[in-house]
Amino acid sequence: MFGRIVGIPLPSGKYHNLISPAIKAITAVLTLCLPVHIQAASAPANLELITEDFPPLQIQLNNQPKGYVVEFIQALVKEAAQQQPMVIKEVHFVPWRRAIKMSQDGPNKLFFSISRNQQRESKYHWIGPVSPYEVVVYKHKDGPTLVPTKLDQLKPYRVAVQAGGSLDTYFTEQDFTPVRVSYTRQTIKMLRANHIDYAPQVNSFLYRIEEFGYNPDDFIPVMKVDDLSKQLWLAASPETPLEVVHALQAAYIKLSEINLLDDLISIYTPNSPVMLEYRLQKRLKNQF
Template sequence: MRVLLFICMFFSTSIFANNLNDLNYITESYPPFNYNENKELKGLSIDVLEAATKAVGEPVSRSKVKLQPWARGYDAALKGPKVALFATTRTEEREPKFKWVGPIIATKVVVFSNKNVTVSDPSELGKYKIGVVRDDVGEALLKKVGVPASAMKVSPGADLLIKQLAAGRIDMLAYEQSVATYLMKAANVDPSKFNVAYTLSEGQLYYSLSSDTPDEYVNKLQKGLDQISQSGELDKIKSQYQ
């Protein structure tokens, strides 16, 4: 009887053990880190997710990841349950809101100008109309340095803002430098026409997990990321996007 009980307990715990496929994965169009091409999700952070989860024996397919506008995905990650949002810039303001796995890769958030303007003091930014993506790190960083909301043109995505910058309808754009450059080229907008007026932050991109996510998932995903980092696979993935 005891043996039967033990067997039942073993199989019940095995069947219901936490698996990384239990998480709800959400990303946005943020190339070259994550984006949709020919109805398939691609990008550095997508490749890293597949490799890291495979390394711990719980492979998560890119087909499981939902592509959503950033503001919607960010709201879902704040509310849960068990949401993994990426790629997310880790900031002091965001730190207590999520559980973090990373880093994935370095990131730089800058303010592009279409008027060859260079800003030495962030207080000067309030004089310009600056495009930002709703709930994006660029918007948060501008608020942190005291730029008023009235100086910001808020949009659900960066594509429209890039067109407005090129047309002179906004003076500046606050966004991740590599992503903005990628989107400019995709929209046939010459990046050399703009200059970096101000650097808001230099940091790292992470997977941000909703605060309700059990630590077992967080630790497991971090373990997978650490393993591919130590094996050199992470650097190999990064090299494909340079």
């Protein structure tokens, strides 16, 4: 349509020098306008992964993202890219409250590993579960003697939760007035110093106790919180294009059929080479 018109010679000499800039300008405009849909269709979506350090699901080791959830998502994106072009542009390890804010700001953000509940249901596109999740209430060996059988029995006591997380939401809904902390390290110190009595904790708690130089045997599990012991999910930010979401969901089904996630979970045991190195680096870091 816009090729050279046969039979009409292009101007030469001084006229060519005058007309050439106009031709170049028209060509530039056509280049910008005409192929835009083609370019948009073929350009890969640049995905940002947003998470918090949570061994052995997602960790940073030698400045590289590791963990069985991280490896699964890398495989997931690779599989989904066969249907819809996409690449992982960045991986952000940030505190949980910042992660929540980042995960809802803009398109192509993948947030993990997150509990799926009624409050969050409409805030994300849900790709699929990526990890088992268990919440257990701990106390220090020198703490209260009560070993509860029901959650309500803990209401007279000081119970600490991470501010802004799913535990905060749940315990508040159960009419607790929890002590809110920002980091797991605070919880460990407060339990040991008898500044709090109980603390619900998740899969990574024993790693954290060891990381900060304490003896895991001093912290006693007393009760599992069944309502919260569910799977953790991979979610996409609400502005993520549906074609990206659908490609990720389809890829998730494919990878589930070959049990890739189970295979990765079996690799990341506490005494696996990667987790032994992680544990050592964390202990050394916190000695200084």
